[in-house]
Amino acid sequence: MDLGIKGKxxxxxxxxxxxxxxxxxxxxxxxxxxxxxxxxxxSVNKTAKEIHAITGSIVLPVVTDVSNGSEINRLIDTIxxxxxxxxxxxxxxxxxxxxxxTTMTDEEWERGFDLTMRSMIRMTRAVLPxxxxxxxxxxxxxxxxxxKQPVDDLLISSTLRPGILGLTKVLANQYGKNNITVNTxxxxxxxxxxxxxxxxxxxxxxxxxxxxxxxxxxxxIPVGRLGRPEEIGDVIAFLASERASFINGANLMVDGGQSxxx
Numbered sequence: 735m736d737l738g739i740k741g742k743x744x745x746x747x748x749x750x751x752x753x754x755x756x757x758x759x760x761x762x763x764x765x766x767x768x769x770x771x772x773x774x775x776x777s778v779n780k781t782a783k784e785i786h787a788i789t790g791s792i793v794l795p796v797v798t799d800v801s802n803g804s805e806i807n808r809l810i811d812t813i814x815x816x817x818x819x820x821x822x823x824x825x826x827x828x829x830x831x832x833x834x835x836t837t838m839t840d841e842e843w844e845r846g847f848d849l850t851m852r853s854m855i856r857m858t859r860a861v862l863p864x865x866x867x868x869x870x871x872x873x874x875x876x877x878x879x880x881x882k883q884p885v886d887d888l889l890i891s892s893t894l895r896p897g898i899l900g901l902t903k904v905l906a907n908q909y910g911k912n913n914i915t916v917n918t919x920x921x922x923x924x925x926x927x928x929x930x931x932x933x934x935x936x937x938x939x940x941x942x943x944x945x946x947x948x949x950x951x952x953x954x955i956p957v958g959r960l961g962r963p964e965e966i967g968d969v970i971a972f973l974a975s976e977r978a979s980f981i982n983g984a985n986l987m988v989d990g991g992q993s994x995x996x
Contacts, residue, residue: 738976740765744822745813747800747857750777752926753876754826755785756967762791764971766822769813771798800827800853801845810860819868822974823861825854825875829928830890838889846890854898858916862909871914872974875902876966879922882987882995895920899985906983915982917973922989923951924961956991 739761746758750772758768762785770785772778775797782795794816798809813820830846831838854875865871880888881895899918906916937944952959969988972978987993 735977737764737971737974739822739971739974742766742821742974743769743813743817743819744824744974745769745771745809745820745857745861746824746826747771747798747853748826748828749824750774750781752928753921753924753963753966754824755781756963757824757826757874757876757970758793758967759785759788760964760967760971761822761824761974762786762789762793764975765791766974767792767794767817769794769796769809769816769820771796771800771809773797773799800857801848803852803856806853806856806860810857814864819864820861821865821868821870822872823857823874824970824974825857825873827853829878829888830894832887833889834887835889843890847894850891850894851897855901858905862905862914865914866909866912869913871909871912872978873902873905873914873916874970874973875918876970877918877920877985879920879987879989879993881918881920881985883993902985903983910982913979915973915979917981917983918985919966919969919973920985920987920989920993921966922961922987922992923955924963924966926963954992955989959990961988961990 744761744766748754749758749770758770762768778795782793785793796809798805827849830850831842877895880892881899884892902918934944
């Protein structure tokens with residue numbers, strides 16, 4: 735199936751590893767020119783080379799902390815100088831701090847907001863005018879299962895992710911007439927570095943090995959296993975495509991059936 739995104743310019747944030755990297759790879763496989771960013775210069779450059787080697791597509795790496803507004807502005811300026819447009823935006827960021835409300839500080843909440851929600855607001859605000867001018871665009875935000883099914887120790891994520899769904903719906907209503915779709919994707923438990931870190935912490939609390947914890951976690955997923963990053967990346971590539979032009983304001987759960995929400 736030709737997804738119709740060859741030659742499109744895509745920006746994927748926090749893409750040196752995990753779900754961001756998977757999204758960038760899937761888009762590049764479909765012929766998109768991809769810009770990726772990460773705080774880690776070595777990792778983002780390495781990922782750019784890996785994606786280019788696999789796909790042959792051009793990949794532009796830019797060192798950026800998406801929790802910092804001035805760095806986001808510099809990122810957008812860099813891409814505009816290089817390509818003159820951004821057709822596809824994939825909002826992604828590392829997960830915020832975990833903990834309990836009685837122990838997490840104001841500073842942790844503020845960092846979580848900057849990383850999880852404000853980065854999405856800033857990035858989306860920057861690209862929408864150019865998409866509106868060209869009358870074509872795709873904005874896809876990687877949220878989390880916590881947006882629909884809160885998780886006790888992911889307190890900041892469970893608080894902020896539902897707000898991202900609400901903002902997505904409003905923007906979809908406002909910009910759909912310009913052939914711009916705005917959607918979210920909510921991954922469940924996917925085998926990424928972030929998931930390994932959470933699993934290690936939770937398994938220690940429950941006095942079991944990480945392997946035992948992951949096996950037990952899989953039992954709560956109807957398909958009987960955790961997801962693979964590429965399964966998220968391929969869904970994102972489809973949402974970015976011409977084939978998905980009637981999918982707007984949607985929140986797509988990609989969790990193996992784990993969420994119990996209707």
